[in-house]
Amino acid sequence: MEELRLVAGALLTGLGALGGGVGIGTLTSKYIEAVARQPELQGQLFAQVLIALGLTDALPIISLAVGLLFLFT
Amino acid sequence: MAKEAANNLVETSDYIGHHLVNLTFGWCEKTSSWGFAHHQQDLLKSLDSACDVSEMGFWAFHMDTIFMSSFLGVLVFGFFGLINRSAKKGTPGKLQNFVEFVHEFIGSAVSSGYHGTSKIVAPLAFASCLWILSWNLMDLLPVEMANFFGQAGGGINYFKVLPTADLNAPLALAAVVMALVTYFSINTHGLGGFLKELFVVPLGPLEFISFVSKHVALALRLYGNLFAGEMIFILIAIMFGQFFMSFSQTLWFLPGLIMNLAWALFHILIVALQAYIFMMLTIAYLNLASTKH
Numbered sequence: 276m277e278e279l280r281l282v283a284g285a286l287l288t289g290l291g292a293l294g295g296g297v298g299i300g301t302l303t304s305k306y307i308e309a310v311a312r313q314p315e316l317q318g319q320l321f322a323q324v325l326i327a328l329g330l331t332d333a334l335p336i337i338s339l340a341v342g343l344l345f346l347f348t
Numbered sequence: 349m350a351k352e353a354a355n356n357l358v359e360t361s362d363y364i365g366h367h368l369v370n371l372t373f374g375w376c377e378k379t380s381s382w383g384f385a386h387h388q389q390d391l392l393k394s395l396d397s398a399c400d401v402s403e404m405g406f407w408a409f410h411m412d413t414i415f416m417s418s419f420l421g422v423l424v425f426g427f428f429g430l431i432n433r434s435a436k437k438g439t440p441g442k443l444q445n446f447v448e449f450v451h452e453f454i455g456s457a458v459s460s461g462y463h464g465t466s467k468i469v470a471p472l473a474f475a476s477c478l479w480i481l482s483w484n485l486m487d488l489l490p491v492e493m494a495n496f497f498g499q500a501g502g503g504i505n506y507f508k509v510l511p512t513a514d515l516n517a518p519l520a521l522a523a524v525v526m527a528l529v530t531y532f533s534i535n536t537h538g539l540g541g542f543l544k545e546l547f548v549v550p551l552g553p554l555e556f557i558s559f560v561s562k563h564v565a566l567a568l569r570l571y572g573n574l575f576a577g578e579m580i581f582i583l584i585a586i587m588f589g590q591f592f593m594s595f596s597q598t599l600w601f602l603p604g605l606i607m608n609l610a611w612a613l614f615h616i617l618i619v620a621l622q623a624y625i626f627m628m629l630t631i632a633y634l635n636l637a638s639t640k641h
Contacts, residue, residue, distance in 0.1 A: 329625040330569075332618075337572030343579045347364045 284345030287338045295335030302327055360586055367491060367582050370514055371506045372401045374408030384411075390503030410514055417511040420482040428478070450478070454627070461631040464638035466532070469631060476521065477627035480570065483511045484619040487574055488612055491581045512574040515567070522567035525630050529563075532637035566629055573622050577615045584608055 306324045310317050372385045376399035383397030385404065390396075401408065431447045440448065454477060458470045486509045498504035511517040533542045546556045588604030 325621060326625055326628055329621045333565075333569035333572060336576045337568055340572045340576035340579060343576065343583075347361055347579075347583075 280345055284342040287342030287345060291335035291338030291342070295331060298331040299328060302331060363586055364579075364582055366495075366506070367508070367578075369401060369506050370410035370508050371412040371504065372404060372408050373411045374399075374401075374404035375406075376404065378403070385506075388504075388506045390505070410508075410516060412507045412509070413511045413514045413517050416486065416509055417479075417483060417517055420486070420511075421479055424478050424482045425475075457628065458631055461628065462635045462638075464532075464635065466634075466638065468528075469634055472528070472634075473627045473631055476525075476630055477623050480512065480521070480626050481620060481623035483517070484574055484623055486510045487513070487577055487581070487615065487619060491578070491585050510574060510578055512570055513578045515571050518567035518570040519564075521570075521626070522563045525566065525633060526563040529633050529637045532634055536638050536640060562633070566626065566633075570622055570626055573618055577611075577618060580611055581608065584611065 302324065306320060309320060369388075371388055373382070373395075374385070374397075375382055376397040379398050381397060383395045383399075384392075385401045385408075386396065386398060388396075388401075428447060428450075431443050435444055435447075451474075454474050455470060458473050462469050489509055494507040494509045495505070498507045508514060530542070533545070537545060546559060547553055549555045584604065584607050588601075588607075
């Protein structure tokens with residue numbers, strides 16, 4: 276059981292990071308495309324991108340936190 | 349060698365476990381009395397109960413979370429209240445400039461995000477943003493500091509300075525937001541309209557599930573981010589703490605400092621961003637609740 280718990284923690288941390296990486300990459304590339312097309316919108320878009328980044332970031336970070344809990348407690 | 353490694357692992361779990369336990373005040377079934385959990389503090393001998401935290405059950409209050417959150421609330425809003433009261437016309441001073449900047453920043457966020465008529469939204473956004481920001485900033489204090497001062501100054505052995513790393517505090521905030529959203533929805537659509545919106549939609553009770561889960565996610569997002577950040581600080585402390593015991597002492601101070609500093613600098617972004625996101629989502633949810641469609 277001990278090993279299974281460690282594997283579960285590792286899977287939580289790793290797979291969470293995988294999904295978060297894809298999400299943040301897509302988000303940022305779309306943002307840069309939009310700014311390249313219409314540079315005058317950068318100010319408005321940046322605030323929204325930050326919010327979306329925080330929302331996307333939350334899921335991998337939650338799984339990281341739970342994974343660390345599994346690994347170390 | 350293997351035994352040594354196993355001992356290290358046990359010590360590591362103990363250390364992390366010690367940093368994840370709140371100073372708990374609660375009802376002890378065994379002795380039928382109120383008190384702090386066993387051996388958590390040596391300050392008030394009469395309040396030391398026989399129960400551990402896990403045996404306390406429902407009536408367990410996290411005193412450190414309650415104390416830190418109210419202390420920071422009084423500090424932040426006392427500061428803003430004092431500056432607001434002493435505000436003068438003419439050229440503003442530095443502090444007044446700063447306070448006006450914060451007011452304008454939050455005011456513009458509210459006026460761009462909320463299109464209803466309620467007057468409660470702007471103060472709510474102001475309070476949630478600044479209060480959460482002040483909580484989150486506690487994460488940047490050194491992990492060992494609370495224990496160090498607690499033990500030196502009278503024997504408080506368990507104290508978590510970061511209220512957001514305790515799930516109860518974010519859940520309480522989210523519960524307030526949920527209650528307000530319910531109130532606003534009933535105000536705009538009427539009770540029947542609100543219930544109809546939740547249950548009578550093409551996909552059945554899915555709307556209700558999303559209503560509950562979006563508020564739970566609001567709390568979990570804040571908690572998860574800050575908890576993970578705190579955990580990484582603790583892991584860095586462990587990494588170099590173990591070197592401290594075995595190798596020459598001063599050599600490992602520098603890399604530990606650099607790693608802590610690097611993570612702290614990155615973490616400032618998360619600290620501020622999470623407070624901002626909580627505020628923006630509160631505004632957005634209240635806006636959704638108070639628009640007719």
